[in-house]
Amino acid sequence: MNTNGLYLQLISVHGLIRGHSLELGRDADTGGQTKYVVELTKALARHEQVARVDLVTRLVCDKATAEDYCTPIEHLSENARIVRIQCGGRRYRRKELLWPHLEEFIDKTIKFINNQDRQPDIFHGHYADAGYVAMQLSAAFDTPFFFTGHSMGRNKLAKLLSSGTSKTEIERQYKITRRIETEEQVIQRADMIITSTQQEIEKQYGLYDNGPTASYTVIPPGIDLDTFHPYYDSQLDIDLLSEEAKQTKVTLRNELHRFWLHPDKPFILALCRPDQRKNITGLIDAYGSDQELQALANIAIFAGIRQDINSMEENEKAVLTDMLLQMDRYDLYGKLAIPKKHDFATEVPALYRMCAQSKGVFVNPALVEPFGLTIIEASACGLPIVATNDGGPVDIVANCKSGILVDVSKTEEIVKSLKAILIDPESWEKYSNNGINGVRKHYSWIAHCHSTMEQYLKFLPDQYGQEASKINSQARPLASKRPSFGKRLLGLKKLMITDIDNTLVGDNDSLYQLLDILQENNRKLAWGVATGRSLELTLEAMTEYNIPMPDVLICSVGTEIYYGPDLRMDKGWQQHISHLWKPEEIKETLAQFEWLIFQESEGQRSHKISYYLNNEENRLDILNAELKKQKLRCKVIFSHNQFLDILPHRASKGKAVNYLQYKYEFLPRYVMVAGDSGNDADMLTGKTRGLIVGNHSEELEFLKRSPRVYFSEGEYAAGVIEGLWHYGLIG
Known part of the structure; x- marks a missing residue:
């Protein structure tokens, strides 16, 4: 990769995205935004100050979709590619079902970045889910975070409610509460929000609590002017058209004419996804209710791609079914064309020109249209x-x-406007010529990319040239805005994790000697603590002993992971360990044992239930048997002959360390874990290198037979130092 230019990552999680023959309209997730991000990726990659652009999306390996979406890397050009990351299984899912899997997407994207020759300079999220992903990656790597919403949840909610859809149905279908909450976070955290219109800022982002304080810039979208050229070019140069273009035109004409009794009339064209928000039924109501409009023009509605309506998602199925019922209700046979498919790359540009040649009109009847790409085209x-x-x-x-x-x-407004253009040739010509000239002036990719790059450079250091330096002089500095735990952990090969009580602390002299060693080796060794303490108690202990903030905190017996000085929780780990975790059922099951004492509230966490236990009469075996009988999958950890912790079956300090290894790709031989008691056992028995301090409890004696565990002679932190030397992590 050219190291002199920017490395940009654009994120678009949902939708079927590929570099050719985009299946626009296949479902509610494959609309204009899909085409926009692909074109933006290609256009930015042509900019002289860009080294690489990755469009990061979801990997889909599904018999119901094309094999293209199962290719991990698809090159769009020398400097542009689509990167596909697996999350939430391999089957295609609509975007509303992806929310629970975004943490997995983030973790695997971090792993992907770790294998690149450099880290991205910008993360730019498109749509709410990708905005969340970009926000988390930006925090991990201390890079600017840009967001383009395309459509916003609050606006969508208002429109759906006004159309009569119930709150229950909206929540079930669109997971709207989760989306709006995420959008509030994204708006608050984004360094810059790019919109295509001023209206988005006022009427969409303005509905959010954080909307008024966010930073915005309006950058109109670009289109390919060679592909979407004026209709009269085709008329004047018919003999110069390629055979493919001629065949496309004939195919479209035959497809439309088989629906119409009078194919020579002008026609009204609508092109959109089969989604309730696109208000296709409103357009058919307008056309079907006015006999004069039917006499003036035919109508063609391309509502996505379909094979069998019954096999489609509920939203699309309902819209398409209603379209067919309306055709029958208004008796529009011979006037309304509803083709089953179209090829966006070749047929849609030809459709626009064919409609223009007929002296027809294009209609966008959506309840709200945040973008309007088809209108520009x-x-x-x-x-x-x-x-x-x-x-x-x-x-x-x-x-x-x-x-x-x-x-x-208001159907009468649609009818009146259509008639006004269809009846008056002078108005038709005026609007036609204005559109051709206006798009060339305001909506080219060159202008769009120039403005976008200008915004990117505002938030980057001046090593990207004089232009960035000049712009940066007027922008707020970001270097100290947040710590870069992602950059640090991905840049190091060695890691040391230690328990706190009776391992890290216990002897102040050796503790401060160890802290000095860690500081001296700061550029090659990351370190952290793993403890049964809660975050609050961990911080208390570190404050008491004047211990600086480590790179990683594994707290509450491995159920929580935090990074860096600002303690960013690893939500991917929380999502992972939540699998089959049923804390309330566990508490109910164990409430029958009077000799089990529930710890005070400070000892309880969302993924840890804690008790005091006097383990006489094999009480621990009795508890395990009861939990197994009730089929409650969980992990039981007993330590220091009194503390009992119930954790999710995927959680423990050892598994948390394994997760860190996986996420940041530390080799096991370069990871040392140090402990002293039973609740360190699973951490010490993993594939990493174990260190047991000289003052350890008898619970760990059984590990003396393990080839990957070293028993130090030194006690407390002195034993940890001994282990670091033994395993070659320092020196």
Whole structure:
């Protein structure tokens, strides 16, 4: 990779994304945003100050989808590629079902970055889920975080409620509460939010508590002007068209004409996903309720790609079924075309031009349209538009003056506007020419990338050139904004983890000698503590003994992991250990044993239930048997002959260390774990190198036979130092 330019990571978790023949409209997740991020990746990669652009998305290996989506790396150009990360299994899932799997996506992206020759300079999330991912990666690597929402949950919620959809159904279908909560966090944390229109800032982000204090910049989207060229180019140069272009035109004409009794009339074109928010039924109501409009023009609605409606998701199935019922209700046979599929790369540009050649109109009847890419494309081809007055079309029409904005909830407004353009040739020509000229002025990829790069450079150090240096002089500094625990852990090969009580602390002289050694080896050795203490009690102990903040804190017997001075919790670990964790059922099961004493509230955590136990009469065996009888999967840890901790079956200090190894790719031979008691046992028996201090409890004597465990003569921290020398982690 060229190290002189920027390494950018664009994140778009949902949708089926590939570099060719995008399946736009296949379902609710494959709309204009999908095309936008692919085109943006390619365009940014052509910029002279960019070394590489990765578009990071989800790996999908599903018989129901193309094999392309199962390719881990797809090169788009010399400097651009699609990177696919597996999470939540291998089957394709709609975006609302991916929320529980984003921590896995983050962890595996960190692993991917660890294997690159450098770390990204910018993380840019697209849509709410990818915004969350980019926010977490940005925190890990201390890099600027950019966000483009494309559509926002609060606005969507308001529109769905106004359309009559119940709150229960909205929550079930869209997981809207989780989405809105995440968007609030993302808005608060983003260094810059890029929108395509001013309306997004005011009418969408303005609905959020954190909206007024966020930083925004408006950068209109770009389109490929060679692909979306004016309709009259095709008319004038018909003999110069490629055979593929001629075949595409004939195929489209035949497909549409088989629906229409009078194919020579102008036609109204709609192109969108089969989603309730796109308000296709509102458009059909408008057309079906007006006989004069039906006499003036046919109508064609390309509502995604379908094979069998019954096999589709509920939302798409409901929309398509209603379309067919409306066709019958208004008796639109011979007037309404509803083709089953289209090829976006070749057929859609030709569709716009074919509609323009018929002197037709393009309609976007969405309840809210945050982006409006199809409106820009249609305008570029010289096709006048009628579009919703809620969202991106407001700015597009203001810039291009290529059509009429309407309140799509009022069918009479849709009808009136369509008629106004269809009946008046002068208005049609005015809107057509305005669109062609306006798009070329306001919506080119060159202009879009120049503005985007200008924003990126504002938040980067000046090693990227004089332009960045000049811009940075006016921007707020970010270098000290947050610690870079990700950069540090990925940059080191050696790791030492130690228990606190009776291992790290116990002898002050050796403790401070150890701390001096760790500081001297800071550039090659990361270190952390693993303890049964809660985070609060861990910090108390470290304060008491004047211990500086380590790189990693493993607390509450391995159920919580924190990084760096600002104690960022590893949510991926929390998600991982939550599998089959049923704390309330465990408490109910153990409540029958009167000799089991529930610890005070400070000892309880979300993933740790703690008791005091006098283990006489084999009481520990009785507890284990009862938990097994009730089929409650959990881990029981007994230490110091009095402390009983119940953890998720995936949790322990040892498993937490293994997780760190996996996530940051430390080799086992370069990881030393140190302890003194029974609750350190599983940490000491892993594949890493174990160190047991000289003052250890008898519970660990059985490990003297282990080839990967060293028993030191030194006690407390002196034993830890001995282990570091023994395993070659220092010196």
